[in-house]
Amino acid sequence: MRWMHEISAGHEARPANDTAPPTALTIAGSDSGGSAGMHADLRTFFACGVHGTTAVTAVTVQNTVGVTGLVEIPPETVAAQVDAVASDIGVDAAKTGVLASAATIEAVLDACDKHGIGREGRTPFVVDPVAASRSGEPLLRPDALDALRYKAFPRATLVTPNLDEVRLLTGIDAHTRADLLDAAKAIFDFGPQWVLVKSGHLANDPECVDVLFDGNEAIPLPGPRYATVHTHGAGDVFASAITAALAKGASMPDAVRSGKRFVTRSVSHAYPLGAGVGPVSTFWRVSPRSF
Numbered sequence: 001m002r003w004m005h006e007i008s009a010g011h012e013a014r015p016a017n018d019t020a021p022p023t024a025l026t027i028a029g030s031d032s033g034g035s036a037g038m039h040a041d042l043r044t045f046f047a048c049g050v051h052g053t054t055a056v057t058a059v060t061v062q063n064t065v066g067v068t069g070l071v072e073i074p075p076e077t078v079a080a081q082v083d084a085v086a087s088d089i090g091v092d093a094a095k096t097g098v099l100a101s102a103a104t105i106e107a108v109l110d111a112c113d114k115h116g117i118g119r120e121g122r123t124p125f126v127v128d129p130v131a132a133s134r135s136g137e138p139l140l141r142p143d144a145l146d147a148l149r150y151k152a153f154p155r156a157t158l159v160t161p162n163l164d165e166v167r168l169l170t171g172i173d174a175h176t177r178a179d180l181l182d183a184a185k186a187i188f189d190f191g192p193q194w195v196l197v198k199s200g201h202l203a204n205d206p207e208c209v210d211v212l213f214d215g216n217e218a219i220p221l222p223g224p225r226y227a228t229v230h231t232h233g234a235g236d237v238f239a240s241a242i243t244a245a246l247a248k249g250a251s252m253p254d255a256v257r258s259g260k261r262f263v264t265r266s267v268s269h270a271y272p273l274g275a276g277v278g279p280v281s282t283f284w285r286v287s288p289r290s291f
């Protein structure tokens with residue numbers, strides 16, 4: 001084994017071959033309960049037929065009831081993981097989850113820039129601005145909000161906030177479908193290419209109609225709302241399914257439509273686990289039996 005400081009980057013990316021699936025990178029935190037974060041991302045990548053790679057930003061101590069601990073990985077180690085993956089395996093599309101701090105965001109963006117990941121480069125970059133767990137514990141330092149708004153969003157191909165993240169990032173308190181478009185416009189003003197505002201938290205709406213916005217057109221993404229409390233990891237699964245479709249070369253509207261179909265089926269197969277909120281299930285795609 002070699003220690004971090006002995007490992008130097010600089011390999012050329014391995015040329016793609018006909019037998020290798022597309023690759024997708026998640027830059028995210030781990031969830032010991034296996035429901036959210038990079039655990040959900042890797043499961044989704046597998047179910048969607050792409051090879052998943054990871055840059056771990058934080059280790060969370062988490063179960064279905066809540067998050068009781070979070071240890072940040074040093075920003076230079078996060079950047080080194082991005083570098084190691086991109087310089088050898090290659091990245092067809094990347095996504096972020098928990099980014100923990102402004103220092104980690106800056107290190108990640110530098111590493112992504114170096115490898116052409118982000119809107120100025122060729123590789124699609126999905127920024128899911130995860131700020132807190134479903135159970136309410138913060139997963140982001142307050143200093144990271146401006147780094148997200150002014151550094152990460154302008155480099156993103158797509159930003160995918162839920163309504164709590166919209167409130168935190170823009171001050172907009174969305175309660176109706178019409179408010180979702182105002183929210184999308186406010187996030188779009190930070191400079192991403194596309195914005196997807198998710199409607200899961202509009203609890204009184206009988207459907208889940210998310211909105212995709214490119215600065216001109218608002219594309220509604222209709223879906224049913226299932227009567228389940230088990231939605232842990234829904235946003236991670238959605239952003240990962242979109243990232244997988246982008247890695248396979250889909251356009252943004254097609255990738256988001258396919259991600260929406262994927263997450264809707266995953267919510268419909270959500271299962272109870274532990275004493276709290278269970279996960280949405282990606283088993284429906286890979287298992288002969290529906291759990």
Ligand SMILES: Nc1ncnc2c1ncn2[C@@H]1O[C@H](COP(=O)(O)OP(=O)(O)O)[C@@H](O)[C@H]1O
Nearest residue numbers: 162198199200201208224225226234235238267
């Ligand atoms: N009860 C539900 N039934 C069907 N789809 C849902 C439900 N809750 C959330 N979704 C969908 O799951 C995706 C993630 O939504 P949301 O819960 O808003 O994000 P997050 O998990 O980041 O908080 C969206 O497509 C949303 O419409």
Ligand SMILES: Cc1ncc(COP(=O)(O)O)c(N)n1
Nearest residue numbers: 029030036037133134232233
């Ligand atoms: C490591 C990690 N990443 C992301 C989430 C958000 O997922 P959710 O909103 O479903 O709690 C989480 N709880 N933990």
